[in-house]
Amino acid sequence: MEKIEILSSEKSDVYKELIPQIKSLTAYEPDTIANLANIAAALKETFGFFWVGFYLVKRDIQDTSKEVLVLGPFQGPVACTRIAYGRGVCGTAWKEQKTLVVPDVDQFPGHIACSSLSKSEIVVPVFHNKTVVAVLDIDSDTLNSFDQIDAHYLEEMLSGLIINNL
Ligand code: SME
Numbered sequence: 001m002e003k004i005e006i007l008s009s010e011k012s013d014v015y016k017e018l019i020p021q022i023k024s025l026t027a028y029e030p031d032t033i034a035n036l037a038n039i040a041a042a043l044k045e046t047f048g049f050f051w052v053g054f055y056l057v058k059r060d061i062q063d064t065s066k067e068v069l070v071l072g073p074f075q076g077p078v079a080c081t082r083i084a085y086g087r088g089v090c091g092t093a094w095k096e097q098k099t100l101v102v103p104d105v106d107q108f109p110g111h112i113a114c115s116s117l118s119k120s121e122i123v124v125p126v127f128h129n130k131t132v133v134a135v136l137d138i139d140s141d142t143l144n145s146f147d148q149i150d151a152h153y154l155e156e157m158l159s160g161l162i163i164n165n166l
Helices: 008-027 032-047 088-096 148-158
Strands: 051-059 067-075 082-084 100-102 120-128 131-140
Touching: 008 032, 008 148, 032 051, 032 067, 032 131, 067 088, 082 088, 088 100, 088 120, 088 131, 100 148, 120 148, 131 148
Parallel strands: none
Antiparallel strands: 051 067, 051 131, 067 082, 100 120, 120 131
16 A cells, blocks of 8 residues: 655644544444444554554453453554553553553564564553553554654544443
């Protein structure tokens, strides 16, 4: 797919147009997988990111006293299927319950390299009743692709999203 170039100054405008479209696409659809799949597709199509997808907090089938992040709907190359609490960028965002912007993945201790092409990353937790139930992970094949503008609008995009039928 051809790389889509979006200038940093245009980014806010693109998000401002995209968010209402995503909200209307998901507001009346109760199926979580359908909604997550469309959000991943919309972000990939709009920005041309290398990888966009969700990891869902699920009970660990090997140790049912634990929870683990399991790969959900995504767009891009095949990826790691399970991520432990506190591991990698995704597991850390889950543990710290906050958005993590990673300008250079090689500088993030414990980063999980699903692809060597991934250079920078943002992970945004999805909350239900103040508990993290999923994370949105976006990877870029260039350094420094994400900043607080992405964090702000992605958090807004995911606020109110209901994750209920896993
Ligand atoms: N890099 C992530 C793992 C997921 S893949 O990038 C799709 C991490 O460190 O948590």
